[in-house]
Amino acid sequence: MEKIVKLASENGILIFSKSTCCLCYAVQILFKELRVQPRIVEIDTIPDGVEIEKALKRLGSSCPLPSVFIGGKLVGSTNEVISLHLSGNLVQLLRQLAV
Numbered sequence: 001m002e003k004i005v006k007l008a009s010e011n012g013i014l015i016f017s018k019s020t021c022c023l024c025y026a027v028q029i030l031f032k033e034l035r036v037q038p039r040i041v042e043i044d045t046i047p048d049g050v051e052i053e054k055a056l057k058r059l060g061s062s063c064p065l066p067s068v069f070i071g072g073k074l075v076g077s078t079n080e081v082i083s084l085h086l087s088g089n090l091v092q093l094l095r096q097l098a099v
Helices: 002-010 022-033 049-059 078-087 089-098
Strands: 013-017 039-042 067-070 073-076
Touching: 002 013, 002 049, 013 022, 013 049, 022 078, 067 089, 073 078, 078 089
Parallel strands: 013 039
Antiparallel strands: 013 067, 067 073
């Protein structure tokens, strides 16, 4: 849990992902299309990835991956990010980071 909090606070936009997950890829593409470069942590390629995934589940995301953090706060998974985007609120969050 400490590693998640540390990474989230050190990176404006952070995505915990799996390299084989199509929903993770879709969220990454969305940020790319918005011309944003998040820090991406592919948990299936790091030694403590299983522990990170368990900790993400405990944080309360509807689905543990992808887990998107903006400004150090958990935004959520694919459904939450897409909902924010469709309502126009995702861009607003990203603009607040840039200020």
